[in-house]
Amino acid sequence: MGRQIREHTYSLINYLEMVKRGEIREDRDVQRLAGQWDAGMRNELIYTALTGDYMQPVILGEEERKGEPARLWLADGVQRTSCLMLFRYGNYKVTSALENSIIECKPGETDGVFDLRGAVFESLPGELKQAFDSFPVRTVIHPRCSTEQISGLIRRYNNQIPMSSSQTALTHVYRYAGRIRELAGHGFFKNCASFTEREKIHGVYEWVICETVTAAFHSGHWQKQAGRMGKYLNTHGTAKEFEILRNVLDRMENLLKERFRGMFNSKDAFIWLALACRFAKRNENLQAFGGFLEAFQDELHCRPVEKYGFKTFDMACDSRTSREKETVIKKLGMLECLLEEWLSGHSAEDHAGAETRKRIS
Template identity: 25%
Template sequence: MDCKEKQEKIEYYAGNNMRHLKKLCDPIIAKKFLPEMYRDDLYSDAQKVLMESVESYRDDSGVAFKDYLKGNIKNSFWEWSRNSMAQKRCNVLRDKNGKPVKVKDENGKLKKIIIPDVRLDAPVNEEDSHSTIGELTPSGFDINNVISELIKDENVELFLESLSDIQRRLLELRMSGMNTESVKRELHITEHQYQDNMTAIRENEMISLFNKKRKRIENKMEYKDMEEKIVFMDDDCIMDLDTTDSYRMDKYSLESLIADKQEGELDCAYVSQRVPFAWTEEQINKYFTRVLNNQPITEMVICEMVIPGAGGGKISYLIDGLQRLSYAEAFKENRIPIKAKGAEFTKVYYKKFEYDENGNKVLDEYRRAKYSIEVFNLIGKYYKDLPEFLQKRFDKFNVNVTRYFDCTPEMIDYHLRNYNNHVAMSKNQYGITCISNDAATKIKKLSQKHAFFKDNIKCTNKSRKTGVLEEVVVRSMMCLYFMDDWKKDATDAYKFIDENATDEQFSYLHKLLDDMHEVCGEEEKALLTTTNTYTWVKVFDNFSKLGIENGRFIEFMKAFGTTLHSKEINGRSYDEVSTRNTKDKITVNNKVEVITDLMREYFGESIIVDESITEEELSDFEFVKENVSDDVNEEDFEFYKDMVDDSVKCDTPLYEKCTPALIALMAIACQEEKDTEFESWAGKYAKDNITFSPSQKVNFMYMKNDFEKYCQSAV
């Protein structure tokens, strides 16, 4: 099935309150003679089976999807019955120390005493079939507590106690009606300090105490005290046999998880847990847009710990997923909007239902709700701004949850360590996911396959794995072509190169690296670090325009490494401009300028080509006379030009950008009777070189040097 067919199957069975899915499930459940309280669990299990079945179903299997799904549901229900009825998942009688009470059976084996589940909807007795156990169970509601809360709300005190002095004062001033500017003047704080404190207030986890649905959980401090008193002996490193299989994987809606957190059913403050609201703005927006696009997120993990005497004797701790649940709750309560930074797929299709004048949905002839497909822009929106369809999608969003049973503090810490035992993507690994495959391929072709990066750069294996060499390629491109648009942030640099760099520019970098690899050895690695290589690539590019033999560049690098790095030139030295801010534009630019100035001084001004001369003032004929010989006349010029036209394809960058330099070089080749060599050289040079200097003098000297090398190697 393709994606559209899969979606149709899911909507058919899961839509309309799972009408068609329940038709398949109800006959199977009826045969099991299970209490009604298990029905929802089985429906939830069937939903999971549906999602798995649409992925694994094959059209060529010869079995109808309905039959395939029904068979999978039967198998899954059988596994559910086997696992859920296992002794380790049942409530057992415990002594005052919390240990299971065991008695001998008819075979003399010790067995735990199982306490059967009691249905709240079960009748009190046979005589009173109208009253249920649930109706006679105390609710814990106390009108006196409600009245006292109206007089004095503890939550306000708890929240204020959690704030810093300046945050508390800021909040009081804002609540008194004072505007932002007045608050800043009163507290003598800057705009940055104001925004920073306001963000801390909004993200304070205690703010969720004001949700009116939250239960009063007086036992919480008692739980904490009892946790501290329990000591577990680490006798060995072997995990208990029951522990290895004491878990279950389910699906929960975001709405239900948030409700469990707010009502005290789910404790999100385990002693070893991190604090909430630790994400960056980019991570937050990616998360919200992913959920609203109905794309799966990583699972959450809950550990249940049994503590004797504390309420029901069990606490459920959220040990993985705190950030996801905290931000979801904050968004649900309209505390955080979706912003543009980091957000992806920000425009979402949704169903806009039609309503009549009474506020009821309009139905078609098949009694289905009428709707149109619209597009909604998520940027700048709070939960309250979402259309009904997207609010429901957020509330009902399915989250995979793994729940561990009968956990000790030791095992909870074990799960905390292991679920967080991973390495997040580095900036460079993340950055390359933000660009096109074409650009990523070009970058990695250089960083992973070019000999220069294998042999000449000083880089640890660990750094290579984090993608630092890919960043060197990107920043080398920025240095060569886009210095005015320099990006300090790695991800921004990746995106800029993806959008602006050309194939010719990548080819030119490849050629520079070829030349650098040819001349650089082991000694030069000390200078070619991952933070300096792109600087040296630009310097070598400047050097290549001087018409000097490449081998002499190493001569300069050695002098630089020993003495020149501390030498002042134009009022500054390399050591002075080389700061810790290695990726700042001004630092990189200053380093390139100082090294280039030192290089020009080292080799002498006489061999420097002055690129400031504007050849636009010279005609092609005048350029040849100036750079070859005053004896060249117009007839000679036309002859050399025709020779170039015959030797070089007119649609190549070499011909288009270097015609005057080519004619001048052809004049020299003809004078030295090397016109045949010129033709073969030009074909190779045009293939290997795509990017050229705007200066025809630079191009001429560079090509002349290369042509002479070619003729020498051909002898």
């Protein structure tokens, strides 16, 4: 039977004082060093403590020592502890990397609100200092541990896989997350694209959908930083835009099959799907779009585009900044020019007939 764990809740100030006195140790040899978090992560935790929001329990291992008092070691919570310690005693200044910086206070020292950006502990109003110091820190203590068992606890509790950037960004698009997740299960991605299983697991399908809608309908507000793009799409995207994409995926799956699988990868799929969405808004015949893709593979990819200084699409793809706003808008613009040029010499009826002849042969 396993050892019975116990729980104890400290006020934050008492918890930090215990760490300062060495009653709770954070410097186990096998433990990751403090300071792994970036400013945004530190800011969010400080906001959590000041607003009394939920923080996961800190995990402690109680090491037995012959002839000496037991010692508590941090198994999980080093980064949180060092962050809170830095703000309370280290004059850490909260940066602007914070989703919500406004905290409501009682009128008196403030006008009823306090902006946390740029604040250090000593600049907080008294009410918030008290809220920080009295914030409850729940701990879970594994008793009677050997040195080896303490190491095992550290390994177990620090073995989680963090969210990928795509998965994190999707949390900002919560208004449309259900639609996005549904579209990510569309047969197009399995039958017509060349994503890896790892990319699927890490949320790349979902993020390609977000990139597609943004590029197709909001390219002027494209953001390289995924979190910012997600926030914009959550506010300014529409259900109709996702429905247009759904319709395009339905028709493209039936039309393309596996012929252009290599073009629809994690790097470029959003560009092609955004182009298809724009095309579908003004032209019902996606068979013509299939003809354009074929011509692009054959020779249009290296055709100079006059509007863009006679540069080719291949030259634009050589850029290492494939997700920069300027690059995305340029690539979409070049493709639209090539598409218009190709359509001017190929009627939809011609392409439909060619498709029919292919199926018969």
